[in-house]
Amino acid sequence: MKHVRLSIIGFGVVGQGLAELLVTRKELLRRHFDLQVTLVSVANARHGFIYREDGLDIPALLELAAQRRPLTELSGVKHWKDALEGLQATGGDILAEATGTNLRDGEPGVSHIRGALAQKMHVITANKGPIALAANELFSLAREQGVQLRIEATVMAGTPVISTVHEGMAGARVRAIRGILNGTTNYILSAMANGRDYEDVLAEAQQQGYAEADPTADVEGYDAVAKTLILAAVVFGHTLKPDQVQRRGITGVSREDIKHAIKNNERIKLIASLNTVEDFADCPLDARVEPVALPLSDPLAHIDGVTNAITFETDTLSKVTIVGPGAGRLPTGQGLLADLIAIARTTE
Protein backbone atom coordinates (compact mmCIF):
# COMPACT_ATOMS: atom_id res chain seq x y z
CA MET A 1 0.00 0.00 0.00
CA LYS A 2 1.27 3.46 -0.90
CA HIS A 3 1.21 6.05 1.91
CA VAL A 4 0.99 9.78 1.23
CA ARG A 5 1.48 12.42 3.91
CA LEU A 6 -0.58 15.48 2.92
CA SER A 7 -0.56 19.08 4.10
CA ILE A 8 -3.40 21.51 3.29
CA ILE A 9 -2.62 25.23 3.47
CA GLY A 10 -5.79 27.29 3.13
CA PHE A 11 -8.68 25.64 4.93
CA GLY A 12 -11.72 27.44 3.53
CA VAL A 13 -14.32 26.16 1.06
CA VAL A 14 -11.84 24.24 -1.11
CA GLY A 15 -9.41 22.98 1.55
CA GLN A 16 -12.35 21.63 3.55
CA GLY A 17 -13.84 20.09 0.38
CA LEU A 18 -10.64 18.12 -0.18
CA ALA A 19 -10.53 17.04 3.48
CA GLU A 20 -14.14 15.84 3.26
CA LEU A 21 -13.31 13.77 0.16
CA LEU A 22 -10.38 12.16 1.99
CA VAL A 23 -12.92 10.84 4.49
CA THR A 24 -15.67 9.80 2.07
CA ARG A 25 -13.23 8.30 -0.50
CA LYS A 26 -10.95 6.56 2.02
CA GLU A 27 -12.12 3.07 1.05
CA LEU A 28 -12.18 3.87 -2.69
CA LEU A 29 -8.59 5.14 -2.51
CA ARG A 30 -7.50 1.95 -0.78
CA ARG A 31 -9.39 -0.41 -3.08
CA HIS A 32 -8.84 1.25 -6.47
CA PHE A 33 -5.47 2.88 -6.00
CA ASP A 34 -3.90 0.95 -3.11
CA LEU A 35 -3.44 4.37 -1.51
CA GLN A 36 -3.66 5.65 2.04
CA VAL A 37 -3.60 9.42 2.59
CA THR A 38 -2.73 10.82 6.02
CA LEU A 39 -3.56 14.48 6.55
CA VAL A 40 -0.66 15.57 8.76
CA SER A 41 -1.06 19.36 8.71
CA VAL A 42 -3.56 22.10 7.98
CA ALA A 43 -3.30 25.89 8.06
CA ASN A 44 -5.57 28.88 7.81
CA ALA A 45 -4.89 32.60 8.28
CA ARG A 46 -6.66 33.03 11.63
CA HIS A 47 -5.29 30.06 13.55
CA GLY A 48 -1.99 29.28 11.85
CA PHE A 49 -0.53 25.86 11.10
CA ILE A 50 -1.29 22.68 13.05
CA TYR A 51 0.53 19.35 12.73
CA ARG A 52 0.12 15.85 14.10
CA GLU A 53 2.67 13.18 13.21
CA ASP A 54 0.09 10.34 13.20
CA GLY A 55 -2.47 12.32 11.24
CA LEU A 56 -5.21 14.79 12.11
CA ASP A 57 -8.74 13.69 13.00
CA ILE A 58 -10.46 15.02 9.86
CA PRO A 59 -14.12 14.86 10.99
CA ALA A 60 -13.19 16.72 14.21
CA LEU A 61 -11.21 19.25 12.18
CA LEU A 62 -14.15 19.85 9.79
CA GLU A 63 -16.45 20.31 12.77
CA LEU A 64 -14.13 22.97 14.29
CA ALA A 65 -13.86 24.74 10.91
CA ALA A 66 -17.66 24.70 10.47
CA GLN A 67 -18.04 26.34 13.88
CA ARG A 68 -15.17 28.78 13.07
CA ARG A 69 -13.43 27.64 16.24
CA PRO A 70 -9.60 27.63 16.50
CA LEU A 71 -8.08 24.61 14.76
CA THR A 72 -5.60 24.47 17.66
CA GLU A 73 -8.42 23.05 19.83
CA LEU A 74 -7.75 19.70 18.16
CA SER A 75 -6.02 17.44 20.64
CA GLY A 76 -2.35 16.47 20.35
CA VAL A 77 -1.34 19.01 17.70
CA LYS A 78 1.83 21.10 17.40
CA HIS A 79 1.26 24.70 16.37
CA TRP A 80 3.09 27.33 14.29
CA LYS A 81 1.75 30.83 13.70
CA ASP A 82 3.06 30.94 10.15
CA ALA A 83 2.07 28.28 7.60
CA LEU A 84 5.39 28.25 5.76
CA GLU A 85 7.42 27.95 8.95
CA GLY A 86 5.22 25.05 10.03
CA LEU A 87 5.57 23.35 6.66
CA GLN A 88 9.35 23.78 6.65
CA ALA A 89 9.57 22.28 10.15
CA THR A 90 7.32 19.30 9.46
CA GLY A 91 7.38 18.47 5.70
CA GLY A 92 5.26 15.83 3.99
CA ASP A 93 4.90 14.31 0.52
CA ILE A 94 2.29 16.64 -1.02
CA LEU A 95 1.12 20.19 -0.31
CA ALA A 96 -2.43 21.15 -1.32
CA GLU A 97 -2.33 24.95 -1.63
CA ALA A 98 -5.81 26.49 -1.35
CA THR A 99 -5.37 30.01 -0.02
CA GLY A 100 -7.26 32.87 -1.68
CA THR A 101 -6.39 34.05 -5.19
CA ASN A 102 -4.42 37.28 -5.32
CA LEU A 103 -3.86 38.57 -8.84
CA ARG A 104 -1.48 41.37 -7.83
CA ASP A 105 1.50 39.32 -6.68
CA GLY A 106 0.11 35.80 -6.17
CA GLU A 107 0.85 35.83 -2.42
CA PRO A 108 0.71 34.08 -0.05
CA GLY A 109 0.28 31.17 -2.47
CA VAL A 110 3.51 31.76 -4.45
CA SER A 111 5.62 31.59 -1.28
CA HIS A 112 3.82 28.47 -0.04
CA ILE A 113 4.27 26.69 -3.38
CA ARG A 114 7.90 27.82 -3.77
CA GLY A 115 8.66 26.71 -0.20
CA ALA A 116 7.09 23.27 -0.66
CA LEU A 117 8.81 22.64 -4.00
CA ALA A 118 12.14 23.78 -2.52
CA GLN A 119 11.81 21.07 0.14
CA LYS A 120 10.98 18.52 -2.57
CA MET A 121 7.28 18.23 -1.83
CA HIS A 122 4.86 17.74 -4.73
CA VAL A 123 2.25 20.51 -4.95
CA ILE A 124 -1.40 20.46 -6.02
CA THR A 125 -3.26 23.75 -6.08
CA ALA A 126 -6.61 25.41 -6.78
CA ASN A 127 -5.07 28.87 -6.36
CA LYS A 128 -5.10 30.77 -9.65
CA GLY A 129 -2.81 33.66 -8.64
CA PRO A 130 0.54 31.82 -8.45
CA ILE A 131 0.01 29.97 -11.74
CA ALA A 132 -1.39 32.99 -13.63
CA LEU A 133 1.56 35.16 -12.55
CA ALA A 134 4.48 32.76 -12.05
CA ALA A 135 3.77 29.52 -13.95
CA ASN A 136 7.16 29.48 -15.65
CA GLU A 137 9.18 29.96 -12.48
CA LEU A 138 7.15 27.45 -10.46
CA PHE A 139 7.08 24.68 -13.08
CA SER A 140 10.84 25.13 -13.64
CA LEU A 141 11.45 24.88 -9.89
CA ALA A 142 9.34 21.71 -9.73
CA ARG A 143 11.37 20.18 -12.60
CA GLU A 144 14.68 21.13 -10.95
CA GLN A 145 13.54 19.57 -7.69
CA GLY A 146 12.27 16.41 -9.41
CA VAL A 147 8.71 16.85 -8.07
CA GLN A 148 5.31 17.57 -9.62
CA LEU A 149 3.21 20.73 -9.59
CA ARG A 150 -0.37 19.93 -10.68
CA ILE A 151 -3.06 22.56 -11.21
CA GLU A 152 -6.26 20.86 -12.44
CA ALA A 153 -8.50 22.77 -10.01
CA THR A 154 -7.36 26.23 -11.17
CA VAL A 155 -9.47 26.12 -14.37
CA MET A 156 -13.08 24.81 -14.23
CA ALA A 157 -12.56 23.29 -10.75
CA GLY A 158 -12.48 19.46 -10.97
CA THR A 159 -13.82 19.32 -14.53
CA PRO A 160 -10.85 17.71 -16.27
CA VAL A 161 -9.46 20.42 -18.53
CA ILE A 162 -5.71 20.50 -17.86
CA SER A 163 -5.37 16.70 -17.70
CA THR A 164 -7.47 16.35 -20.86
CA VAL A 165 -5.10 18.64 -22.76
CA HIS A 166 -1.94 17.10 -21.33
CA GLU A 167 -2.93 13.45 -21.33
CA GLY A 168 -6.19 12.81 -23.21
CA MET A 169 -5.22 15.02 -26.17
CA ALA A 170 -1.46 14.42 -25.96
CA GLY A 171 0.12 14.84 -29.39
CA ALA A 172 -2.65 17.03 -30.79
CA ARG A 173 -1.67 20.59 -31.66
CA VAL A 174 -4.04 23.10 -30.05
CA ARG A 175 -4.63 26.08 -32.34
CA ALA A 176 -7.27 27.97 -30.38
CA ILE A 177 -9.21 27.92 -27.13
CA ARG A 178 -12.53 29.55 -26.33
CA GLY A 179 -14.22 29.18 -22.99
CA ILE A 180 -16.90 30.27 -20.56
CA LEU A 181 -14.64 30.16 -17.52
CA ASN A 182 -16.52 32.27 -14.99
CA GLY A 183 -19.77 30.94 -13.54
CA THR A 184 -20.94 34.19 -11.95
CA THR A 185 -20.96 36.18 -15.19
CA ASN A 186 -22.56 33.31 -17.09
CA TYR A 187 -25.29 33.11 -14.45
CA ILE A 188 -25.95 36.84 -14.82
CA LEU A 189 -25.93 36.81 -18.65
CA SER A 190 -28.20 33.72 -18.74
CA ALA A 191 -30.72 35.39 -16.42
CA MET A 192 -30.56 38.60 -18.50
CA ALA A 193 -31.37 36.51 -21.60
CA ASN A 194 -34.53 35.47 -19.71
CA GLY A 195 -35.56 39.09 -19.27
CA ARG A 196 -33.98 39.96 -15.90
CA ASP A 197 -32.04 43.18 -15.12
CA TYR A 198 -28.31 43.16 -14.39
CA GLU A 199 -28.54 44.75 -10.91
CA ASP A 200 -31.37 42.48 -9.88
CA VAL A 201 -29.57 39.25 -10.91
CA LEU A 202 -26.27 40.37 -9.41
CA ALA A 203 -27.99 40.94 -6.04
CA GLU A 204 -29.61 37.50 -6.28
CA ALA A 205 -26.26 35.86 -7.23
CA GLN A 206 -24.66 37.53 -4.20
CA GLN A 207 -27.45 36.26 -1.97
CA GLN A 208 -27.04 32.69 -3.26
CA GLY A 209 -23.26 32.80 -2.82
CA TYR A 210 -22.47 32.66 -6.57
CA ALA A 211 -21.07 36.20 -6.52
CA GLU A 212 -18.73 37.88 -4.03
CA ALA A 213 -19.80 40.97 -2.03
CA ASP A 214 -17.29 42.81 -4.25
CA PRO A 215 -18.08 41.30 -7.67
CA THR A 216 -15.35 43.23 -9.56
CA ALA A 217 -13.04 40.24 -10.17
CA ASP A 218 -15.90 38.37 -11.85
CA VAL A 219 -17.94 41.03 -13.66
CA GLU A 220 -14.92 43.00 -14.94
CA GLY A 221 -13.36 39.79 -16.28
CA TYR A 222 -10.24 39.60 -14.06
CA ASP A 223 -11.01 36.04 -12.89
CA ALA A 224 -11.36 34.91 -16.52
CA VAL A 225 -8.10 36.73 -17.35
CA ALA A 226 -6.32 34.69 -14.64
CA LYS A 227 -7.59 31.45 -16.20
CA THR A 228 -6.59 32.70 -19.66
CA LEU A 229 -3.04 33.33 -18.41
CA ILE A 230 -2.94 29.81 -16.90
CA LEU A 231 -4.10 28.24 -20.18
CA ALA A 232 -1.59 30.32 -22.19
CA ALA A 233 1.17 28.93 -19.97
CA VAL A 234 0.15 25.28 -19.71
CA VAL A 235 -1.30 24.73 -23.20
CA PHE A 236 0.88 27.01 -25.33
CA GLY A 237 3.92 27.43 -23.07
CA HIS A 238 3.71 31.25 -23.19
CA THR A 239 3.90 33.41 -20.12
CA LEU A 240 1.63 36.39 -20.75
CA LYS A 241 1.24 39.37 -18.47
CA PRO A 242 -2.28 40.36 -17.39
CA ASP A 243 -2.17 43.48 -19.58
CA GLN A 244 -1.46 41.31 -22.65
CA VAL A 245 -5.02 39.98 -22.37
CA GLN A 246 -7.54 42.36 -23.93
CA ARG A 247 -10.21 42.55 -21.24
CA ARG A 248 -13.81 43.77 -21.25
CA GLY A 249 -16.24 42.62 -18.55
CA ILE A 250 -20.03 42.36 -18.66
CA THR A 251 -20.94 45.62 -16.92
CA GLY A 252 -21.36 47.34 -20.29
CA VAL A 253 -23.75 44.68 -21.65
CA SER A 254 -27.27 46.14 -21.78
CA ARG A 255 -30.70 44.48 -21.97
CA GLU A 256 -30.90 45.94 -25.49
CA ASP A 257 -27.66 44.17 -26.52
CA ILE A 258 -29.08 40.91 -25.18
CA LYS A 259 -32.45 41.37 -26.91
CA HIS A 260 -30.72 42.25 -30.17
CA ALA A 261 -28.57 39.09 -29.95
CA ILE A 262 -31.62 36.90 -29.25
CA LYS A 263 -33.40 38.40 -32.29
CA ASN A 264 -30.38 37.39 -34.41
CA ASN A 265 -30.39 33.83 -33.01
CA GLU A 266 -27.32 34.60 -30.93
CA ARG A 267 -26.43 34.52 -27.20
CA ILE A 268 -24.02 36.91 -25.50
CA LYS A 269 -21.41 35.11 -23.39
CA LEU A 270 -18.25 36.28 -21.63
CA ILE A 271 -15.67 34.43 -23.71
CA ALA A 272 -12.05 33.90 -22.78
CA SER A 273 -10.07 33.12 -25.92
CA LEU A 274 -6.55 32.30 -27.00
CA ASN A 275 -5.68 32.14 -30.68
CA THR A 276 -2.28 31.34 -32.14
CA VAL A 277 -1.13 34.13 -34.44
CA GLU A 278 1.86 33.01 -36.50
CA ASP A 279 3.15 36.46 -37.44
CA PHE A 280 3.09 38.09 -33.98
CA ALA A 281 6.81 38.35 -33.25
CA ASP A 282 6.91 39.00 -29.50
CA CYS A 283 3.67 37.31 -28.47
CA PRO A 284 2.32 34.59 -30.76
CA LEU A 285 -1.03 34.52 -28.97
CA ASP A 286 -4.07 36.73 -29.27
CA ALA A 287 -5.59 36.64 -25.77
CA ARG A 288 -8.99 38.11 -24.92
CA VAL A 289 -11.75 38.18 -22.36
CA GLU A 290 -14.84 39.89 -23.72
CA PRO A 291 -18.59 39.55 -24.24
CA VAL A 292 -19.21 37.86 -27.60
CA ALA A 293 -22.51 37.25 -29.44
CA LEU A 294 -22.32 33.54 -30.32
CA PRO A 295 -24.51 31.90 -32.99
CA LEU A 296 -26.76 29.12 -31.68
CA SER A 297 -24.71 26.64 -33.73
CA ASP A 298 -21.89 27.16 -31.21
CA PRO A 299 -22.08 24.70 -28.25
CA LEU A 300 -20.98 27.49 -25.91
CA ALA A 301 -24.13 29.49 -26.75
CA HIS A 302 -26.17 26.84 -24.91
CA ILE A 303 -24.21 26.86 -21.64
CA ASP A 304 -26.44 28.51 -19.04
CA GLY A 305 -26.26 29.31 -15.35
CA VAL A 306 -23.05 28.78 -13.37
CA THR A 307 -21.86 25.97 -15.66
CA ASN A 308 -18.50 26.43 -17.41
CA ALA A 309 -17.37 25.11 -20.80
CA ILE A 310 -14.31 25.19 -22.99
CA THR A 311 -13.70 24.37 -26.65
CA PHE A 312 -10.26 23.36 -27.91
CA GLU A 313 -9.58 23.60 -31.64
CA THR A 314 -6.85 21.13 -32.59
CA ASP A 315 -5.29 19.78 -35.77
CA THR A 316 -6.22 16.13 -35.21
CA LEU A 317 -9.51 16.28 -33.28
CA SER A 318 -10.98 19.45 -34.81
CA LYS A 319 -13.17 20.81 -31.98
CA VAL A 320 -13.47 19.26 -28.53
CA THR A 321 -15.82 20.87 -25.99
CA ILE A 322 -15.77 20.08 -22.27
CA VAL A 323 -18.73 21.15 -20.12
CA GLY A 324 -18.90 21.00 -16.33
CA PRO A 325 -18.89 22.77 -12.99
CA GLY A 326 -16.35 25.57 -12.52
CA ALA A 327 -16.62 26.08 -8.76
CA GLY A 328 -17.88 24.67 -5.48
CA ARG A 329 -16.61 22.81 -2.41
CA LEU A 330 -16.67 19.24 -3.75
CA PRO A 331 -16.18 19.97 -7.48
CA THR A 332 -12.98 21.88 -6.65
CA GLY A 333 -11.90 19.41 -3.98
CA GLN A 334 -12.32 16.74 -6.68
CA GLY A 335 -9.77 18.54 -8.89
CA LEU A 336 -7.24 18.44 -6.05
CA LEU A 337 -8.05 14.80 -5.29
CA ALA A 338 -7.51 13.78 -8.95
CA ASP A 339 -4.13 15.54 -8.93
CA LEU A 340 -3.19 13.85 -5.65
CA ILE A 341 -4.07 10.42 -7.11
CA ALA A 342 -2.15 11.22 -10.31
CA ILE A 343 0.97 12.04 -8.27
CA ALA A 344 0.62 8.89 -6.17
CA ARG A 345 0.28 6.77 -9.33
CA THR A 346 3.27 8.28 -11.12
CA THR A 347 5.82 8.43 -8.32
CA GLU A 348 7.77 5.80 -6.38
Ligand SMILES: NC(=O)c1ccc[n+]([C@@H]2O[C@H](COP(=O)([O-])OP(=O)(O)OC[C@H]3O[C@@H](n4cnc5c(N)ncnc54)[C@H](OP(=O)(O)O)[C@@H]3O)[C@@H](O)[C@H]2O)c1
Ligand atom coordinates in the same frame (compact mmCIF):
# COMPACT_ATOMS: atom_id res chain seq x y z
N1 LIG B 1 -14.40 28.18 -4.12
C1 LIG B 1 -14.34 27.67 -5.34
O1 LIG B 1 -15.34 27.17 -5.85
C2 LIG B 1 -13.05 27.69 -6.11
C3 LIG B 1 -13.00 27.09 -7.39
C4 LIG B 1 -11.78 27.04 -8.07
C5 LIG B 1 -10.65 27.61 -7.52
N2 LIG B 1 -10.74 28.21 -6.29
C6 LIG B 1 -9.54 28.79 -5.70
O2 LIG B 1 -9.18 28.00 -4.56
C7 LIG B 1 -8.60 28.84 -3.57
C8 LIG B 1 -9.38 28.68 -2.27
O3 LIG B 1 -10.72 29.11 -2.47
P1 LIG B 1 -11.79 29.07 -1.30
O4 LIG B 1 -13.10 29.31 -1.94
O5 LIG B 1 -11.57 27.88 -0.48
O6 LIG B 1 -11.36 30.37 -0.47
P2 LIG B 1 -11.68 30.68 1.06
O7 LIG B 1 -12.89 29.94 1.49
O8 LIG B 1 -11.60 32.15 1.21
O9 LIG B 1 -10.44 30.01 1.83
C9 LIG B 1 -9.15 30.53 1.78
C10 LIG B 1 -8.39 29.96 2.93
O10 LIG B 1 -7.03 30.41 2.88
C11 LIG B 1 -6.66 30.77 4.22
N3 LIG B 1 -5.50 31.67 4.18
C12 LIG B 1 -5.42 32.92 3.69
N4 LIG B 1 -4.16 33.42 3.89
C13 LIG B 1 -3.46 32.43 4.48
C14 LIG B 1 -2.13 32.33 4.95
N5 LIG B 1 -1.26 33.34 4.82
N6 LIG B 1 -1.73 31.18 5.54
C15 LIG B 1 -2.61 30.14 5.69
N7 LIG B 1 -3.88 30.19 5.28
C16 LIG B 1 -4.29 31.32 4.68
C17 LIG B 1 -7.91 31.38 4.80
O11 LIG B 1 -7.81 31.44 6.22
P3 LIG B 1 -9.06 31.96 7.13
O12 LIG B 1 -10.05 30.81 7.08
O13 LIG B 1 -8.45 32.10 8.49
O14 LIG B 1 -9.53 33.21 6.51
C18 LIG B 1 -8.94 30.37 4.31
O15 LIG B 1 -8.97 29.25 5.15
C19 LIG B 1 -8.66 30.27 -4.11
O16 LIG B 1 -7.40 30.61 -4.63
C20 LIG B 1 -9.72 30.20 -5.20
O17 LIG B 1 -9.52 31.14 -6.23
C21 LIG B 1 -11.90 28.26 -5.58
